[in-house]
Amino acid sequence: MLKLHHLNKSRSKRIIWLLEELDIDYEIIAYQRDSETFLAPDELKQIHPLGKAPVIEDNGQVIAESGAITDYLITQYGKGKFAPSLDSKEYIEYQQWLHFAESSAILPLLLKMFVQKDGAKTQFLENYADSEAAKILAYFNSQLEGKRYLINDTLTGADFMMSFIVEIVKNAGLLSNFKNLVEYESQLQSHEKWHTANELEEKYD
Template structure:
């Protein structure tokens, strides 16, 4: 059975969604952030040296990093679903979005969060984070024009990965600025596995 080491309010929520879509047997091992520092608990370091989440265990393998986990699970368990055929134009687009989520998209959003938490004036970082965030989120929004999903008009791992970015936009109260992302979130929420993942994550926080 797959074991998912899941940290509350983290990127591992989308791995729950992926596992639900795959309809495989898995177990969620929940961890809670420190209420003051918001950091992951030290217990996660016994699973992976970085002490971060998500991490999965499967067939003796321990795999970290959301993108790597998604690729591994889809390759092994999706039976040709949730990804376009390799070697196609659609697969190249899919791969780009899969990795965009944890590279260009997430970095400025994290910088904005860190600047806000720090609370001090910056000479460069705050403005840079604002500009880069606006650029990547506008790119995301523009790419969704006239689409239900990012690639091939079907749900793929790219959508599952990018759902975390879309939810940050929503949680920041900025959906009125990005109509395509707003419609995209509504579309993702039509998937029963998405709804189940929300409930499973809430239950894991209890």
């Protein structure tokens, strides 16, 4: 059975959502962050040297990185769902969103979180993070104009990946500044399994 190594309050939740939508048998192995450092426990290093989550084990393979996991699961178990066909022009756009979530999009948002958590005055970092985050979110918002989903007006791996970005923006109190993101979040919430993933995340928190 496929195993998902899940860390509370992490990127793992979107993988739970995807697994639920794929309707395959899987097991959640839950880990808790340190209450003081907020870091993952050392036990995760027994699964993958970086000691981060999510990580899945399937068919003798250990797979890390959310984008790679999403791509693997949809390819192996999607049965044609959740991704455009390889020979379509939409497939390149789809791949860009898979990578965008954990590259261009996440960095400035994490920097904003770290600056706020540290509380120290910065000479450069705070303004840089604010500027880059504004640019990224304006782009994301514009790409959703007139659309319910990112690709082909249907739920795909791009949406699973970008759902975590939406969650970060909402938790930061910024979501209401972006009309299309508000509508997009509402669309994601229309999926029953989205709520199932939230319930499971709360259960293992």
